[in-house]
Amino acid sequence: MKNLQFDNRFVRELPADPETGRQVRQVHGACYSRVEPTPVRAPKLLAWSAEVAELLGFNEADMLDPRFAEVFGGNALLPGMEPYAACYGGHQFGNWAGQLGDGRAITLGESINAQGQRWELQLKGAGPTPYSRRADGRAVLRSSIREFICSEAMHHLGVPTTRALSLVGTGEQVVRDMFYDGHARPEPGAIVCRVAPSFIRFGNFEIFAARGEEPLLQQLIDFTIDRDFPELVLAEPDPAQRHIRWFEEVCRRSAVMVAHWMRVGFVHGVMNTDNMSILGLTIDYGPYGWVDNYDPDWTPNTTDASGRRYRFGNQPHIAHWNLWQLANAIYPVVQDSAALERGLAIYAQTQEAEYQRMMQAKLGLAQWRPGEAGDDALLTRLLGLLTAGEVDMTLFFRRLADIDPAAPTLDPLEDVFYDPARRAAVEPELLGWLREHGARVCAEGLPAGARRAGMNRTNPLYVARNYLAQQAIDAAEAGDLSELQALHDVLRRPYDAQPGCERFAARRPEWARNRAGCSMLSCSS
Incomplete structure (x- = not known):
């Protein structure tokens, strides 16, 4: 198996926890703790992404080499790897939770591929770290499969996301109480190798702000800009203005990411600030879900069942709230509240514009007519009908391209309804909506083939239900x-x-x- 080239700037340029070992502790004045994966009994490669393997320089023979499973199952290290767990905090369900950190994730190192791209390799489920609190640092097969599948599915959907290289079974059992109801049972363990340019989160900055460690906060901000936003270093020579432009860029990227979630029907499920990537990538695939029947109030997370804070329709608002917490965290360095508020306004403007652009494409319209008398009202009516009729979101938008706008019928929508009674209740109004939509499409005169192809490039047929x-x-x-x-x-x-x-x-x-x-x-x- 070929070795990789590593350039581990995070551990080289940022301060480390002076204490060693896996014992749980509060880590002050440091961005990370050095810790190695805990070996497992029988690592076995279960699945891998050919695209991510190629990105890193692995071929099929490398993946099938038994040494690959040893390394990416946590039993061995490649030359140049310097494993660590990051220190961060976060707001969980709207409340400050203090120190959290990588409790079951261990970064192996920053690999530089043949194209000069930097990719951080991180094992999830590789054993305890100083941030594991009362947990064992392991992950079970069911959650690891979900993360592996969804990371790659989101990439192919065109949604900004972290990636997944491999899924390795550990040959060991992990005891979990799935619903915290006293019914714990042993489950097969597994480890996912997650891949991203950076795994820095909002919470990495929040922890230092909360502790008043402002010099370290500024050091991390400057490091993040220099390593992960090099275009800003070239474009803005003034460090103070660079900090502001960086926050604005984080706001823009977060807005685009959330607009994509709303486009494809993805619900993150646990949008805590420690689960928000500074690069605007979907990160930490835990209790996520996909909207089947359209319901803006749906959340897949049992922990969120009562408050539904992280429900599908609330995601744009939560991202804004999380960015507000990031703004509060970096204020001691930026010292310009008006500039940070402008960044938050950029988020709102970008999210609205991107969502409108994507919904325009989903509806097959050549242009968007804003306002209550235009397409905003058309879309609002449709989403209300999809909710009332218990209509499958993915299938409805995909089938919409098959409806003749000049003579719309419900025939192509035969398989999109979940409940016959609710279908009967909305059919007349839904047919009326299709006629109004068809009139809009016909008035624009876009060639049918081009319109249909464009809709099918925006509305997926397959999602990770x-x-x-x-x-x-x-x-x-x-x-x-x-x-x-x-x-x-x-x-x-x-x-x-x-x-x-x-x-x-x-x-x-x-x-x-x-x-x-x-x-x-x-x-x-």
Whole structure:
């Protein structure tokens, strides 16, 4: 197996925890703690992403080499790896939680590929760290499969995201109480290798602000800009203005990311500030979910079931709130509240503009007519009908391209409804909406073929529905990886109709409506 080239700037340029060992502790005056993965009994490669492997310089022979599973299962290190766990804090469900840190994630190092790109390699589930609190630092197969599948599915959907290189089984059992109800049981363990240019989060800055460690806060801000936003270093010579432009860029990227979530029906499930990437990437795939029947109030997270803070329709607002906390954290360095407020306004403007642009594409419109008499009202009415009629979001928008705008009927929508009674209640008004939409499309005169192709590039046919992931998990836990491989493969081309893969494009079956893992999930992994 070939070695990788490493340039570990995070550990080289930022202060380390002077204490060593895995013992749990409060870490002050440091950005990370050096800690190695805990070896496992029998590491075995279960799945990998060919695209990410190629990005890092691995070929198939490298992936199938037994040494690969040893390294990415936590039993060995490649030359140049300098493993560590990062120190950060965060707001969880709106409340300051203090020090959190990488409790079950260990970064192996920053790899530089043949194109000069920097990729941080991080193992999730590789054993305890100083930030593990009362946990064991491990991850189970079900949550690891979900993270592996969704990381790559989101990339192929065009959503900004961290990536996943590999899924390695540990050959060990991990005890988990999935719903925290006293029914703990042993489950097979697994480790995901996550890949991103950086895993720095909002919480990395919040912890130093909360502790009054302002020199370290400024050092981390300057390091992040220099390493991860080099274009700002070239464009803005004044350090003070550079800090402001950096925050504005974080706001823009976060806005684009959330607009994409709303476009494809993704619900993160746990948008705590420690789960927000400074690069505007979707990060930390825990109790996420995909909207089946359109419902802006739906959340997949059992922990959030009562307040629904992180529900689908609230995600744009929560991202704004999280950015506000980041602004508060960096204020001691920036010292310009008006500039930070302008950054937050940039988020709101960008998110609205991006969401409008994406919904325009989803509806197949050549232009957007704003206002209550225009397409804003058209969209609002549609989303209300999708909710009232219990309509599958993914299938509705995909089927919309098949409806003749000059003579719309409900025939192409035969498979998008979940409840016959609710379908009957909305059919007349939905048909009226289709006629209004068809008139808009016809008035614009966009060629039918181009319009349909454009809609199909925006509206996926295949998404990582919870029940599909659960079927892959059930099979994998029984020793059958074929379902995982098939799902992973079909999600690599989510916009292309793939003959023979129709079952992956079906709406959620009734048996999955309330089944654990198919509707609601917990933070347990």
